[in-house]
Amino acid sequence: RLRLPDTWRVHPVEWEVESILNHKNTGRxxxxxxxxxxxxxxxxxADNSWEPESSLKDHA
Known part of the structure; x- marks a missing residue:
């Protein structure tokens, strides 16, 4: 396992939504x-992806 120096900060990477192309409901x-x-x-x-609603709420 890689150990990073204590002075390095690791932060989550976020991408900007250009558009929502489709949606689908799953479960009941x-x-x-x-x-x-x-x-x-x-x-x-080619990089489009299906994302849960919960991961997009902060980007509305």
Whole structure:
């Protein structure tokens, strides 16, 4: 396992949403949730990804 020097800060990387291309609902009842097909700004369509609603709420 790699040990980083204590002076290095590791922070989460975030990407900017360019557009939402599609959505789908999965599960039923209390287990239901929605995912979105995201086009990321500065990336090609090959990099599009399905993301849960919870990971996009801070970006609305």
């Amino acid at each position: 009842g209390r287990q239901a949730h929605r995912t979105y097909l995201v086009k990321w700004k500065g990336f090609t369509h």
